[in-house]
Amino acid sequence: MRIVFICTGNTCRSPMAEGLAREILGPDIQVESAGLAAWEGEPASVQAVQVLKEKGIDLTSHQARLVRREMLATADWIVPMTGTHEMQLKEAFPEFAPKIKRLGSWVRERSHQDISDPWGGSVERYRRCAEDMAALLYEVKTSLEGQR
Incomplete structure (x- = not known):
């Protein structure tokens, strides 16, 4: 199983989601x-690095990457952070629409939840963002376990 997390600049939300997912989803999921x-090549934001370091997750070697068709083609799930990201991905890559599912839509009662961009905000704002993502990632884990 392979999941690609998508945000705007790949320096805050999606690298934090990637780091958290490694811990929450376990080694069987790439x-x-x-x-x-x-x-x-941009590094993860200082606040993202700090917040994940508090959780024992190292983002210091992260380098931002632009979304590429090849990356999406080999993914089982493409998980954007917002409805806008989801729409942009489906418009740009319609062939992958069935496997594009916003992080906030893995939970029925939160189906319209976006992960707001903490960029430029306080460390506390990044902590809240990380906590929101972690809660949703546990729901993703439950959903994926139900698919096996």
Whole structure:
């Protein structure tokens, strides 16, 4: 199983989701991340690195990547952070629409939840973002276990 997390710049949300997913989903699921408007090679934001370090997850070697068709083709799931990201991905890559599912839509009662962008915000804002993502990733785990 391979999951690609997508956000805008691949320096905050999607790298945090990737790091958290490695811990929550376990070693049997491959995870990576990319951005719709990423500047290739940019590091994860200082706040993202700090917040995940508090959880024992190292993002210091992360380098932003731009979404590429080849990356999406080999993914089982493409998981964007917002409805806008989801729409942009489905428009740009319609052939992958069935496997594009926003992180907030894995839980029926939160089906319209977006993961808001903490970029430029306080460490506390990044912590809240990470906690929101972690809660949703546990739901993804439950859903994937039900598919096996």
